[in-house]
Amino acid sequence: MFATRPEIRPATVEVLVDGQPCRVPEGASAAAALLLAGLPASRETPVSGAPRLPYCMMGVCFDCLAKIDGVANRQACMVTVRPGMRIAPQRGARMAGVA
Numbered sequence: 392m393f394a395t396r397p398e399i400r401p402a403t404v405e406v407l408v409d410g411q412p413c414r415v416p417e418g419a420s421a422a423a424a425l426l427l428a429g430l431p432a433s434r435e436t437p438v439s440g441a442p443r444l445p446y447c448m449m450g451v452c453f454d455c456l457a458k459i460d461g462v463a464n465r466q467a468c469m470v471t472v473r474p475g476m477r478i479a480p481q482r483g484a485r486m487a488g489v490a
């Protein structure tokens with residue numbers, strides 16, 4: 392219903408989402424890449440382990456916390472993709488002093 396017209400599709404960049412190559416539109420957020428990759432969850436809550444996916448896409452809900460280029464606790468919706476970026480789901484709480 393909301394498909395982009397083929398003649399105006401933006402250029403794409405390739406990123407790695409949970410180790411798998413994924414092409415996303417240039418200028419998209421890392422959270423968009425997580426959603427496009429089709430993962431069942433992009434993080435688990437530290438207390439109950441409940442699965443989460445990016446929700447608000449504007450830096451409010453923190454459900455998009457992910458490990459980006461080895462750095463945990465990044466708000467993926469606030470990070471623009473670049474070629475070769477490594478985006479991984481965040482499992483549990485970030486370890487103090489460990490990326």
Ligand code: FES
Nearest residue numbers: 448451452453468
């Ligand atoms: S999706 Fe809500 S803060 Fe990123």
